[in-house]
Amino acid sequence: MTNTITIAVSKGRIFKDALPLLAASGIVPIDDPVTSRKLVLDTNQDDVKLVIIRASDVPTYVEYGAADMGITGKDVLLEYEGEGLYEPLDLEIARCRLMLAGPPAAARGQTRLRIATKYVKCTRRYFAEQGKQVEIIKLYGSMELAPLVRLADLIVDVVDTGNTLKANGLEPLEHIADISSRLIVNKASMKMKHARVNAFVRSMAEAVAQRRAGAQSQ
Numbered sequence: 410m411t412n413t414i415t416i417a418v419s420k421g422r423i424f425k426d427a428l429p430l431l432a433a434s435g436i437v438p439i440d441d442p443v444t445s446r447k448l449v450l451d452t453n454q455d456d457v458k459l460v461i462i463r464a465s466d467v468p469t470y471v472e473y474g475a476a477d478m479g480i481t482g483k484d485v486l487l488e489y490e491g492e493g494l495y496e497p498l499d500l501e502i503a504r505c506r507l508m509l510a511g512p513p514a515a516a517r518g519q520t521r522l523r524i525a526t527k528y529v530k531c532t533r534r535y536f537a538e539q540g541k542q543v544e545i546i547k548l549y550g551s552m553e554l555a556p557l558v559r560l561a562d563l564i565v566d567v568v569d570t571g572n573t574l575k576a577n578g579l580e581p582l583e584h585i586a587d588i589s590s591r592l593i594v595n596k597a598s599m600k601m602k603h604a605r606v607n608a609f610v611r612s613m614a615e616a617v618a619q620r621r622a623g624a625q626s627q
């Protein structure tokens with residue numbers, strides 16, 4: 410249905426933080442994503458659907474037009490390097506930092522560090538910019554474990570409070586990038602559904618500005 414707008418969002422922290430922004434833009438899911446097993450959620454607007462997918466799949470759905478728009482972290486977008494996406498809005502939610510982290514005084518002076526991460530491209534770029542040769546070990550989760558069992562010297566991961574690092578005897582070492590969730594739009598949808606998509610981007614931008622103003626006045 411060409412008149413339907415489909416928005417891809419990942420479950421968890423990003424979805425939770427995106428809900429008030431969507432609500433301020435007049436979109437409220439009818440199904441509860443926490444209890445529902447549905448992957449396509451109806452909303453209070455007949456022509457707006459939410460698809461709930463893995464964070465790292467959001468850019469793929471949007472690039473291929475399976476979703477018109479998506480909400481995903483900048484960490485995912487930095488790794489994705491796709492061509493078919495617009496990124497019109499920083500939603501300023503799910504903020505964290507992409508960090509190099511490790512045990513205190515880890516492997517200083519070692520010639521070729523081993524870095525465990527799921528952010529392989531970002532990590533390669535970061536060290537290449539410094540002219541440093543590193544060995545990158547791709548993991549899919551629980552990066553903090555890798556230095557503890559000597560799988561790697563250091564890790565690259567997103568850090569919010571730093572509590573997970575601390576609980577595992579690790580500390581943040583170098584800041585690589587600031588991360589927050591972004592609204593992304595399929596290029597064809599931006600053309601073919603211009604008025605609808607633009608109105609949504611504008612109302613989300615207003616919701617973000619209002620949220621920011623509310624936070625500043627507290």
Ligand code: AMP
Pocket residue numbers: 422482503504505566567568569570571572573574
């Ligand atoms: P922390 O608050 O630093 O203990 O973060 C806990 C875990 O949640 C870390 O292992 C991160 O991988 C993950 N995390 C923190 N913030 C985000 C975020 N904004 N998006 C995705 N994952 C996150």
